[in-house]
Amino acid sequence: MYTKKDYWIQILIAYVFLAIGLVIVSQFLGKVYSLFAFPFLGLAMVWIFKAVKIFRSLKDKNVYPKKFIFLNRWAQWSLASKRFKYVFLISILIGGIIGFLIACQLYPALF
Numbered sequence: 729m730y731t732k733k734d735y736w737i738q739i740l741i742a743y744v745f746l747a748i749g750l751v752i753v754s755q756f757l758g759k760v761y762s763l764f765a766f767p768f769l770g771l772a773m774v775w776i777f778k779a780v781k782i783f784r785s786l787k788d789k790n791v792y793p794k795k796f797i798f799l800n801r802w803a804q805w806s807l808a809s810k811r812f813k814y815v816f817l818i819s820i821l822i823g824g825i826i827g828f829l830i831a832c833q834l835y836p837a838l839f
Contacts, residue, residue: 729785730782730785730786731786732786732788732791734782735779735782735783735786735791736791738775738778738782739775739776739779742772742773742775742779743772745768745769745772745775746768746769746772748765748768749766749768749769749772750765752764752765752768753765757835758835780807780812783803783807784807784809789803789804791803
């Protein structure tokens with residue numbers, strides 16, 4: 729049986745891997761070493777999926793404090809098994825578009 733603490737530990741691990749991957753990408757942008765970021769970004773996604781699995785197994789799905797009821801409702805809505813894949817794909821697409829636009833502004837010679 730999982731607890732809310734297990735959920736937050738998984739989220740924390742995902743953020744650590746995501747931060748490591750983003751630091752590698754930002755430090756070695758345009759070099760071969762930036763490819764070392766992909767395993768960290770992949771591990772972050774794995775831990776996000778583990779956190780979603782833990783969230784779905786919780787009986788009390790209020791993972792945020794009671795005063796943040798809108799965050800609890802958003803989490804329950806977006807992490808439901810019917811909607812999660814669509815929310816995840818839309819988030820990945822929006823993040824990719826934002827990343828591409830930032831890369832175009834920072835490095836116009838690449839495009």
